[in-house]
Amino acid sequence: MTATTERIIAHIDMDAFFVSVEEVLNPSxxxxxxxxxxxxxxxGVVSAASYxxxxxxxxxxxxxxxxxxxxxxxxxxxxxxxxxxxFSHRIFAILGRYSPVVEPVSVDEAYIDLSGCERLHGxxxxxxxxxxxxxxxxxxxxxxxxxxxxxxxxKIASGFCKPAGMLWIVPGKEQRFLQxxxxxxxxxxxxxAEKELLRIGKRTIGEVACMPQEKLEKLFGKWxxxxxxxxxxxxxxxxxxDESDSRSISRETTLKTDSRxxxxxxxxxxxxxxxxxxxxxxxxxxxxSITVKIRYSDFxxxxxxxxxDTASTDDSMLLNxxxxxxxxxxxxxxxxxxxxxxxxxxxxHERTRQTSLFDSENPEKNDQLYKSLDRIRxxxxxxxxxxxxxxxxx
Amino acid sequence: MEVKIxxxxxxxxxxxxxxxxxxxxxxPILAHAFLTxxxxxxxxxxxxxxxGSKAYYxxxxxxxxxxxxxxxxxxxxxxxxPNQEIHLIKEDNNWTTLKCGKSKFRLPGMPTEDFPAxxxxxxxxxxxxxxxxxxxxxxxxxxxxxxxxxRQALNGLLLEREDSNVVMVGTDGHRLSMISxxxxxxxxxxxxxxxxxxxxAVSELLKQMDNEEGTFIFSEKSSHLAFIHGKxxxxxxxxxxxxxxxxxxxxAGNDKIVTINREQFQHALKRVSLLADDKSKMxxxxxxxxxxxxISDNTEMGTAREELTIDYQGESMFVxxxxxxxLDVLGAVEDETxxxxxxxxxxxxxxxxxxxxxxxxIVMPMRL
Numbered sequence: 041m042t043a044t045t046e047r048i049i050a051h052i053d054m055d056a057f058f059v060s061v062e063e064v065l066n067p068s069x070x071x072x073x074x075x076x077x078x079x080x081x082x083x084g085v086v087s088a089a090s091y092x093x094x095x096x097x098x099x100x101x102x103x104x105x106x107x108x109x110x111x112x113x114x115x116x117x118x119x120x121x122x123x124x125x126x127f128s129h130r131i132f133a134i135l136g137r138y139s140p141v142v143e144p145v146s147v148d149e150a151y152i153d154l155s156g157c158e159r160l161h162g163x164x165x166x167x168x169x170x171x172x173x174x175x176x177x178x179x180x181x182x183x184x185x186x187x188x189x190x191x192x193x194x195k196i197a198s199g200f201c202k203p204a205g206m207l208w209i210v211p212g213k214e215q216r217f218l219q220x221x222x223x224x225x226x227x228x229x230x231x232x233a234e235k236e237l238l239r240i241g242k243r244t245i246g247e248v249a250c251m252p253q254e255k256l257e258k259l260f261g262k263w264x265x266x267x268x269x270x271x272x273x274x275x276x277x278x279x280x281x282d283e284s285d286s287r288s289i290s291r292e293t294t295l296k297t298d299s300r301x302x303x304x305x306x307x308x309x310x311x312x313x314x315x316x317x318x319x320x321x322x323x324x325x326x327x328x329s330i331t332v333k334i335r336y337s338d339f340x341x342x343x344x345x346x347x348x349d350t351a352s353t354d355d356s357m358l359l360n361x362x363x364x365x366x367x368x369x370x371x372x373x374x375x376x377x378x379x380x381x382x383x384x385x386x387x388x389h390e391r392t393r394q395t396s397l398f399d400s401e402n403p404e405k406n407d408q409l410y411k412s413l414d415r416i417r418x419x420x421x422x423x424x425x426x427x428x429x430x431x432x433x434x
Numbered sequence: 435m436e437v438k439i440x441x442x443x444x445x446x447x448x449x450x451x452x453x454x455x456x457x458x459x460x461x462p463i464l465a466h467a468f469l470t471x472x473x474x475x476x477x478x479x480x481x482x483x484x485x486g487s488k489a490y491y492x493x494x495x496x497x498x499x500x501x502x503x504x505x506x507x508x509x510x511x512x513x514x515x516p517n518q519e520i521h522l523i524k525e526d527n528n529w530t531t532l533k534c535g536k537s538k539f540r541l542p543g544m545p546t547e548d549f550p551a552x553x554x555x556x557x558x559x560x561x562x563x564x565x566x567x568x569x570x571x572x573x574x575x576x577x578x579x580x581x582x583x584x585r586q587a588l589n590g591l592l593l594e595r596e597d598s599n600v601v602m603v604g605t606d607g608h609r610l611s612m613i614s615x616x617x618x619x620x621x622x623x624x625x626x627x628x629x630x631x632x633x634x635a636v637s638e639l640l641k642q643m644d645n646e647e648g649t650f651i652f653s654e655k656s657s658h659l660a661f662i663h664g665k666x667x668x669x670x671x672x673x674x675x676x677x678x679x680x681x682x683x684x685x686a687g688n689d690k691i692v693t694i695n696r697e698q699f700q701h702a703l704k705r706v707s708l709l710a711d712d713k714s715k716m717x718x719x720x721x722x723x724x725x726x727x728x729i730s731d732n733t734e735m736g737t738a739r740e741e742l743t744i745d746y747q748g749e750s751m752f753v754x755x756x757x758x759x760x761l762d763v764l765g766a767v768e769d770e771t772x773x774x775x776x777x778x779x780x781x782x783x784x785x786x787x788x789x790x791x792x793x794x795x796i797v798m799p800m801r802l
Contacts, residue, residue, distance in 0.1 A: 328713070349713050350800075392716045394608050394756060395798040397782070398678045 046211045048154040049279060050168050051186045051194035052135065052175075055203035057148030058088035058119055060181035061127050073098070073111050076119040080108040083296055087119060091203060124148075130179050138171055143279045151191050153279040165208055172206060188214070192275035195227050214273040219246030226270050233260070233267075245271050289327070291316045292381025298337040300376050307432035309366055310359055312382045314430055317355045318422065320384055321414055326351030326391040327384035330358055332365040336375035344369045351391035354406060355427070358384075435499025435524040437471045441517050441534060443491045446644075448509040451480035453638055454487060455505040467505040468549040469522075471495045479552065480505060485635045485670040486552040487642070500546040501530045508532075511539055555660035555669045556653040560627060561595055562619040565663070566646045571602045572636060574613050574793060577762040579633050580606035587675030590630040593652070603680050609759045610680060611766075614792040618649060629659060630677055635670035642666060683796060685782050688775035692721055693745040693788070696772045700764040702740045706730045707757035709738040716800045717757040721776070722750040753779045754800040760785070763795045 054060060058076040063069045073093035078084040086107050089098045096111035107114065128147040135142045138161060141153035154167060161167040168185045175183045186197025188209040196218070201207035209217050223229050223237050223245055236259065242248045248256070248271040256264035269275065291312040299305065309332070320327055331345040344365035352358060362382055370377070416425050448467065456464040459482075468479040476493045480486065501524045511532065512520070521533040528543035563571075572591070580588035585607070592603040595617070603612040629652075639661055651662040660669045703717065706728040710717050720727040724746060730738045753776060763785050764772065775784040785795040 347713065390802065392711070392714045392754060392800045392802055394714065394800050395780075396607055397605065397610060397683045397796065397798055398607060 046155075046189050048157070048164055049188060049191055049194045050152050050154055050171070051191065051198040052150050052152060052171065053184050053186075053198045053202065054131070054148035054175075055182045055184055056088050056090050057127075057181060058124055059090040059093075061124055062117055062119070063090075064127075064180040065123070069115065073114040074117065075104070075107050075111075075114050076117045077104050077107075078116075078118050080104045080116040084294055127179055127181065131175055131181075131183075134171065134174050134178065138167065141279045151194065151279045154187075165206070168206060168208075190273075190275040191277055191279065192227065192270055193217075193273055196221070196225055199225065215246075215249070218249070218271070218273050219244065221245045223248055223271075226267070228263075228266070228270065233263075236260075249273075287387055288383050288385035289316045289319050289323075289325075289387070290381060290383040292333065292379060294379045295377060298376035298378050300370075304432055305366070305370075305377060305380060306363060307430055308380055309362055309382065310355075310427055311430035312380070313359050313362055314355050314426055315422065316382055316384050317353050317358065317410075318414060318417060320387070321353050321410060323387075325387040325389060326353055327358075328352075328386035328388060329384070330361055330365070331383040331385065332362050332369060333379075333381040333383065334366070334369045334377055335379035336373050337378050338373075338375050340373060340375070342369040342372050347386065350393050351386075351388050353410065355410075359429075435469075435471050435501055435522070436497040437476055437493045437495050437522050438519050439476060439491065439493035439522070441512060441515050441520050443493070444520055445509070445512045447476075447478045447489060447491045448505065448512055450489065450641055451478060451487060451505055452509055453634075453641060454480045454482055454485060456482050457506065463502065463544050463548055463550070465504055465506065466502040466544060466549070467508055468500065468502050468546065470498075470500040470546075472498045479549070481550055481552060483550060484632065485638060485668065486550075487638065487666070487668045488552055489642070489666040499524055501528065502543045502546055502549055503530050503541040507541060552667070553658045553669050553671070554655055555658055555662075555667065556655040557651070557662065558653055559619065559651040560654055561593075561600055561617050561652045563600070563650045563652070564618055565643055565648050565650055567615050567618075568650050569640070569643045569646055571600075571613050571615055572640055574766045575602045575604040575611040576636055576640070577766065578604035578606060578609055578611040578795075579636075582606070586673055587630065587677050590632045590673045591636050592628060592677045592680070593631055594626065594628045596626050603677070605678070605680065607678075608756070609762075609795065609797045610683065611763070611795045612680060612684075612793075628677070629654065630673035630675065631659065632670055632673050635659070635668060639668055642668065683782065684794065685775070685777065685784050685796065688777045688781065688784050690721070690748055690751060690776040691746065692726060692774040692776065693771050694726065694742060694774070696764055696767065696770060698742060699772065700761065702728055702742055703757055703761060703764070706738045706740050707761070709735045710757055711735070714800060715756045715758045716754050718752060718754050720750070720752045721746060723747055751776065751778060753783060754802060755783060755797055756800060759797045763797075767793070 059074045062074060062076065071092060073096060074090040075086055075093050075098060077087045082104065084104050086098060086100050086102045086104060088100055093111060093114050098107045098110055124147055135150055135152050139152050139154050139157050143151040164187060168187055172183050172185055175181060182204045184198050184202045184204060185206045186194040188194040188197055189211050193209050193214055197207040197209050221244060223242060224234050226245060253268040256268045260267060293308060293312060328351040329345055329347045331343055333343040335341045346361055346365055413425055451467055464482055470477045472495060474492060474495060475490045477488060477490050479488045515534045515537060518535045523531045525531055528545060530541050530543055532539040532541065575591060579591055583589055588606055594601045598617050599614050600617050601612060601614045648663060653660045657672050658669055659672055660667055706717055707715055709730045709732060711732050718729040720729060724744060726742045726744045728740050767787055769787045769789050771788060773786045773788060775786060779799060783797045787793055
């Protein structure tokens with residue numbers, strides 16, 4: 041994409057979103073260490089921690105047991121995804137009023153392309169301030185915003201000014217801003233890559249940007265090419281607001297205790313797949329690819345994918361395939377399983393179906409069945425009806 | 435053992451077993467060819483324990499005996515040799531020396547008594563085919579066999595004898611090909627007999643049929659089937675499983691008859707299917723008086739449309755079909771015209787050839 045005029049991209053990120061929602065619902069939680077993530081005696085991980093809780097060193101993705109050790113007085117909440125998505129919908133409705141080009145990253149995070157919206161909503165900073173104010177006034181949660189000429193810089197900026205901040209990287213000043221930041225600020229640079237970069241003496245983004253691209257490629261392969269671009273603040277990915285194709289639907293869960301019990305794992309897989317296909321059908325989409333992911337007790341992660349002949353939403357058919365992939369992945373290790381997940385991708389709005397010579401079952405009848413199931417779930421909740429096979433996962 | 439054999443003869447023999455030997459398996463000896471020399475010929479055997487083959491080739495035997503050697507290496511070496519006489523000599527410790535012109539190779543072998551014997555097979559013919567007919571029947575049905583190894587019953591060709599005719603049927607559950615031909619000679623039994631031939635056995639059989647001469651005898655003994663061609667034999671384990679009732683799915687009431695020039699149809703469909711979805715290969719057929727449009731309007735890849743003159747009078751209709759299924763059929767026949775027998779967009783399409791009423795293909799439609 042060749043940008044002749046400077047783009048205005050904002051990365052809007054809610055501050056401790058799940059906790060903020062809980063505080064709106066129960067204002068007495070304000071200012072207290074709050075952790076959302078489920079039973080602190082169980083084996084889940086922290087989904088969100090209030091800024092007060094973060095002072096104790098608690099951060100998201102940390103095992104709950106560890107969070108409890110760090111702050112025994114913290115208030116642990118199970119959290120309610122349906123509440124969060126309800127809030128999320130309201131936030132996205134606000135974003136949609138400012139620009140049609142909004143790319144949801146997750147329930148609490150989005151890119152919004154505001155190029156050319158100045159004449160409607162005022163100068164850049166005023167415009168983004170309005171968005172933040174409106175989210176705080178109407179929904180009650182605080183948002184941070186990074187503004188820059190591309191998605192990468194916008195994301196780095198929002199991370200830099202959190203919480204409840206706003207930062208605009210003025211065009212032309214990108215290099216100056218990035219130069220002194222630690223490498224870890226680059227999205228995609230995790231502990232492993234940071235270690236590797238520190239090993240060769242590169243501490244700041246500026247130092248990485250000075251390295252020749254070939255050298256980074258030699259060190260990191262394909263990812264090195266991306267890193268070279270990122271360290272120079274370059275990114276030409278458009279804000280993808282088209283919801284089909286590019287998106288995927290994933291569900292994963294950490295087991296209560298590591299296990300290789302085939303019945304239990306299959307039941308969990310079935311449960312996750314039922315949830316994913318339910319969402320698929322609600323979005324009127326069909327999946328063409330399915331991926332199964334396993335994480336073992338030693339944190340080694342395996343995944344297996346398959347692309348289908350025809351796009352589908354049929355859990356029974358997908359479960360058969362998923363089970364095959366799962367058994368395949370399970371054979372790679374003898375360790376117990378810690379986490380399993382499914383991902384439906386390659387989503388499309390239309391599908392062609394190859395009809396069958398011998399299967400007497402009517403595919404339309406199957407569609408009707410799923411429609412009815414989904415209607416029951418809309419009225420009485422997802423758990424009101426599910427496959428017997430998924431039952432053990434409860 | 436010591437033999438002299440022409441390079442072309444040995445190459446031919448080594449080539450025919452390449453699909454059968456296992457490159458890397460639990461049993462190293464299955465990667466080997468088993469050569470025995472006796473009289474004025476050598477016998478080459480190979481097996482993967484599911485199927486096995488045995489074939490004889492003329493050679494001048496200086497000293498009878500047997501050796502084994504890696505089949506792949508033997509083939510690779512002989513392929514590169516000049517067309518001169520090859521001299522094979524067995525040495526101590528199961529090694530074999532292969533000499534040809536100024537080249538000399540030494541290949542390790544394994545004890546010949548360890549080579550698994552071919553399963554016992556019967557010489558008694560249940561059916562007898564001319565090689566030409568058998569080859570034609572396989573070529574016209576084999577493409578429809580399911581590649582899905584988990585659906586065992588569909589992973590093979592059905593061979594069914596009824597009176598003095600034999601029917602061969604292949605299907606993958608979405609399309610079906612069936613051909614019926616008179617037998618050269620049938621085993622005189624009244625009852626209908628059905629056999630399922632494993633896919634691999636059929637593809638190996640096809641490789642053996644380089645010249646279309648002579649006859650093939652088909653026989654059965656306990657759990658094994660055999661095709662015998664002179665002194666050549668392919669033995670295979672039978673597939674268990676019930677082949678679906680293929681007669682039930684042959685459509686009867688398809689009254690929309692579309693006759694098309696085969697060659698034009700094949701070329702047009704190949705072109706239009708270039709822009710069809712890679713997986714489903716769906717092409718839409720819009721049929722009206724005298725004209726059929728082939729349409730591919732996959733939005734991501736672009737669109738294609740081509741019109742063909744057809745012989746058809748009747749209501750306009752459309753149907754979505756997998757182009758690959760049709761192209762398989764069009765590529766297997768040489769007749770001038772083919773006929774699509776249709777009912778509507780939800781019913782199966784029967785493809786027939788006017789000159790050959792005993793060859794039928796059924797393709798299920800795709801629905802949007």
